[in-house]
Amino acid sequence: MTTAHTLHAQNLTVGYGTRTVVQDLDLRVPMGGISVIVGANACGKSTLLRAMSRLLAPRGGQVILDGRAVHQTPAKELARTLGLLPQSPTAPEGITVADLVGRGRHPHQGLFSRWTPADDQAVADALTATETAALADRPVDELSGGQRQRVWIAMALAQQTDILLLDEPTTFLDVSHQLEVLDLLTDLNRSRGTTIVIVLHDLNLAARYADHLIALTDGQVHALGTPAEVLTEETIRAVFGLDSRVVVDPTSNKPLMLPLGRHHTTVER
Amino acid sequence: MTALQALPRTGISAAEIAGGRRRRTARRRLVVGILAALIVVAFVVSLCVGQTTYTPGDVLGVILGRDIDGASFTVGRLRLPRATLAVIAGLCFGIGGVTFQTMLRNPLASPDIIGISAGASAAAAFAIITLGLGATQVSIFAIVAGLGIALLVYGLSFKDGVVGTRLILIGIGIAAMLDSLTAYVLSKAAQWDLQEASRWLTGSLNGTRWSEVVPVVIALAVLAPVLLTQSRNLSASQLGDDAASALGVRVEHTRIIVIIAAVGLIAFATAAAGPIAFVAFLSGPIAARIVGPGASLLIPSALVGSLLVVTADFLGQYAFGVRYPVGVITGVLGAPYLVYLIVRTNRSGGSL
Ligand SMILES: Nc1ncnc2c1ncn2[C@@H]1O[C@H](COP(=O)(O)OP(=O)(O)OP(=O)(O)O)[C@@H](O)[C@H]1O
Ligand SMILES: [Mg+2]
Numbered sequence: 001m002t003t004a005h006t007l008h009a010q011n012l013t014v015g016y017g018t019r020t021v022v023q024d025l026d027l028r029v030p031m032g033g034i035s036v037i038v039g040a041n042a043c044g045k046s047t048l049l050r051a052m053s054r055l056l057a058p059r060g061g062q063v064i065l066d067g068r069a070v071h072q073t074p075a076k077e078l079a080r081t082l083g084l085l086p087q088s089p090t091a092p093e094g095i096t097v098a099d100l101v102g103r104g105r106h107p108h109q110g111l112f113s114r115w116t117p118a119d120d121q122a123v124a125d126a127l128t129a130t131e132t133a134a135l136a137d138r139p140v141d142e143l144s145g146g147q148r149q150r151v152w153i154a155m156a157l158a159q160q161t162d163i164l165l166l167d168e169p170t171t172f173l174d175v176s177h178q179l180e181v182l183d184l185l186t187d188l189n190r191s192r193g194t195t196i197v198i199v200l201h202d203l204n205l206a207a208r209y210a211d212h213l214i215a216l217t218d219g220q221v222h223a224l225g226t227p228a229e230v231l232t233e234e235t236i237r238a239v240f241g242l243d244s245r246v247v248v249d250p251t252s253n254k255p256l257m258l259p260l261g262r263h264h265t266t267v268e269r
Numbered sequence: 270m271t272a273l274q275a276l277p278r279t280g281i282s283a284a285e286i287a288g289g290r291r292r293r294t295a296r297r298r299l300v301v302g303i304l305a306a307l308i309v310v311a312f313v314v315s316l317c318v319g320q321t322t323y324t325p326g327d328v329l330g331v332i333l334g335r336d337i338d339g340a341s342f343t344v345g346r347l348r349l350p351r352a353t354l355a356v357i358a359g360l361c362f363g364i365g366g367v368t369f370q371t372m373l374r375n376p377l378a379s380p381d382i383i384g385i386s387a388g389a390s391a392a393a394a395f396a397i398i399t400l401g402l403g404a405t406q407v408s409i410f411a412i413v414a415g416l417g418i419a420l421l422v423y424g425l426s427f428k429d430g431v432v433g434t435r436l437i438l439i440g441i442g443i444a445a446m447l448d449s450l451t452a453y454v455l456s457k458a459a460q461w462d463l464q465e466a467s468r469w470l471t472g473s474l475n476g477t478r479w480s481e482v483v484p485v486v487i488a489l490a491v492l493a494p495v496l497l498t499q500s501r502n503l504s505a506s507q508l509g510d511d512a513a514s515a516l517g518v519r520v521e522h523t524r525i526i527v528i529i530a531a532v533g534l535i536a537f538a539t540a541a542a543g544p545i546a547f548v549a550f551l552s553g554p555i556a557a558r559i560v561g562p563g564a565s566l567l568i569p570s571a572l573v574g575s576l577l578v579v580t581a582d583f584l585g586q587y588a589f590g591v592r593y594p595v596g597v598i599t600g601v602l603g604a605p606y607l608v609y610l611i612v613r614t615n616r617s618g619g620s621l
């Protein structure tokens with residue numbers, strides 16, 4: 001059961017070279033639901049996900065999964081519980097969809113161990129869930145951006161982790177495909193109980209799909225709570241430096257953010 | 270672990286996935302089998318055929334230690350060590366080359382293009398011609414130089430991560446410098462010897478002795494299994510460092526093991542046979558064409574390398590009336606492919 005896990009960043013400090021990106025961050029990731037991380041470009045969202053999944057060693061503090069620091073957990077063991085789909089993965093030239101999705105089974109396989117029926121089942125399920133089954137034998141380089149994105153998600157699903165972190169899985173997708181991906185992740189969360197953490201730029205989609213919304217500024221958690229608690233005009237001003245109106249979305253009863261630019265605005269800023 | 274409850278949509282079954290995978294594995298096995306058989310044939314032919322031709326029976330007799338008039342010397346002392354080195358060095362070049370190409374995600378990033386073979390060759394030429402050392406010391410010289418050059422090229426091209434094209438261009442520059450170093454060492458040699466020169470500049474198997482073959486066999490027996498254990502990690506790291514780490518690959522760890530093992534294989538083979546031109550560079554792409562995408566190329570590429578060297582050496586000796594060293598033949602094959610790759614990179618808007 002996924003709610004049996006705990007994932008907790010304590011006093012986490014991470015950076016590159018001489019610069020610190022995330023400073024003394026504390027975050028207890030809510031388990032069993034969908035958490036969406038929002039924040040301005042370069043505020044450290046990807047950096048936080050990379051630190052949580054052992055890709056970046058912390059300068060200070062630690063990330064604790066089930067009572068154990070992730071940097072002390074063997075890489076493959078961690079990869080069976082916690083998955084990450086990075087912002088820009090690369091597909092090897094000519095690889096087919098089924099093969100790429102099969103790479104998701106890596107943490108479940110030994111050095112020379114043979115491919116098991118469980119591996120095949122996981123790949124089949126992942127292709128089916130992402131509706132990419134029809135593409136199984138196609139080379140990934142020949143797919144459209146949206147199809148490719150779903151294939152990468154399928155790879156992450158084939159990893160069968162209880163916690164899945166996704167860094168901007170909806171970039172390159174048109175609005176209906178964005179919804180499709182988020183619906184798919186919601187299905188996964190509801191049917192398997194997978195804890196899902198997504199970085200998103202579209203605040204309104206974030207508010208609609210998040211059980212928990214996390215707003216980051218300058219490598220710090222500015223606010224964490226339900227969309228109604230977090231997506232307020234004050235928070236948006238603090239996090240994005242943007243004036244806006246927040247109303248209730250009649251189609252979902254979630255908050256809906258209407259940005260106020262310098263032009264084309266009929267209300268007072 | 271929770272099993273994914275198949276959502277009721279148009280899907281694919283595990284059996285279909287398994288079927289597709291089995292077809293690919295079967296194709297790979299077939300390719301490996303055919304390549305291995307071809308190597309055996311080429312090996313036997315190059316033992317039997319030559320100025321004087323012996324029957325396979327005679328050759329087998331010599332291998333089993335029987336004393337056969339004429340054949341014992343020609344086959345046992347001349348052809349056998351030479352053909353064995355051709356097979357073994359080809360395996361080393363093939364597997365070492367594809368390892369680099371896979372790791373750096375670029376077919377141009379093979380050790381014979383980016384200066385590693387050139388470094389090993391310059392060091393070996395220096396150790397033999399200037400210092401007069403024996404086979405073991407020569408191998409040590411070559412591997413230290415190969416690793417040193419690998420580090421140097423990597424270090425010089427490092428700036429917020431290593432960009433493939435920068436590494437390749439720096440490697441090509443360093444390779445050119447090392448080639449001129451080799452030429453300098455050769456020009457200072459007491460007795461100028463064309464055979465020796467062609468060995469260190471393009472690779473040659475002329476006058477191979479068992480004492481030169483043995484270190485390469487040992488290197489292959491030790492280092493090839495090390496590379497094979499990294500095969501899956503290497504495939505996963507093709508997805509990019511982040512995605513690979515997220516799949517549980519220790520990327521840096523894998524990279525270090527793989528570089529040391531591949532450079533070791535290239536250096537040992539080069540210390541014995543010289544930098545046989547373009548074998549490391551050609552084997553991987555040829556293997557990829559035959560095997561198809563997605564499969565691990567380490568073994569197919571090793572076999573392609575071996576077949577290339579054995580065949581090219583045989584052709585070089587007997588096909589043209591004049592005897593050419595093996596590297597001249599492989600060079601003629603490889604150069605057009607190099608030009609093709611560079612043209613293609615330019616067309617596709619690569620930054621090369
Ligand atoms: N590999 C790296 N080396 C050096 N600096 C980096 C590296 N990756 C990110 N940074 C820097 O760290 C800061 C935070 O980057 P990060 O990728 O975490 O931002 P982000 O919130 O994900 O932004 P975006 O919304 O644009 O994806 C940025 O200033 C960026 O320039
Ligand atoms: Mg990012």
